[in-house]
Amino acid sequence: MRYLLFLLPVLLFTTACNSQSKVAVTNSDEPAVVEDLTPNYKYAPPEVEGVIEKIEKPASYWKEVLDAKSFNVLREDGTERSFTSPLLNEKRAGIFTCGGCGLPLFSSSTKFKSGTGWPSFYEPINPAYIKEDVDVRYGMRRVEVSCARCDGHQGHVFPDGPEPTGLRYCINGVSLNFVPMEDFPEVRE
Numbered sequence: 001m002r003y004l005l006f007l008l009p010v011l012l013f014t015t016a017c018n019s020q021s022k023v024a025v026t027n028s029d030e031p032a033v034v035e036d037l038t039p040n041y042k043y044a045p046p047e048v049e050g051v052i053e054k055i056e057k058p059a060s061y062w063k064e065v066l067d068a069k070s071f072n073v074l075r076e077d078g079t080e081r082s083f084t085s086p087l088l089n090e091k092r093a094g095i096f097t098c099g100g101c102g103l104p105l106f107s108s109s110t111k112f113k114s115g116t117g118w119p120s121f122y123e124p125i126n127p128a129y130i131k132e133d134v135d136v137r138y139g140m141r142r143v144e145v146s147c148a149r150c151d152g153h154q155g156h157v158f159p160d161g162p163e164p165t166g167l168r169y170c171i172n173g174v175s176l177n178f179v180p181m182e183d184f185p186e187v188r189e
């Protein structure tokens, strides 16, 4: 539930936005109804307000708040064993948030079955929430993907994904938390 703390500003922001989006429509013959003018957020992310503020914590902090596997991947650039993440078969609509800091990183609407054994997405919720760096370890030239807020290692992005982007964000399940859409009360299908 730790990520809920980080999501709180997001939810508050969303709520604040929506509080202005409901207007009463009156008609002389019928009782007043409230028309919901909230944009259709189907599968769309709640936006984090403003510029992403970096979260910088010592390793001792992350060791305390993360389990061993998540610490190894998020903070030590490890890789989980393929086909081990329960998020591989997560089919519900929702948002995949950073397992370290809760930043919304991927939407279920961009998740696809890659057959690699790691949760795969064809684009991030917002390019600004992702940090990409060239990774030349292990004799390969790959593009590493990290959380832009806490620098937590997520995985890599490859140019062999499906349309519309042609990209494959190959992400470790232990680097993510899944928040079902129904947990975002202001987001509707």
Ligand SMILES: [Zn+2]
Pocket (backbone or CB within 6 Å): 098, 099, 100, 101, 102, 103, 147, 148, 149, 150, 151, 152
């Ligand atoms: Zn993060």
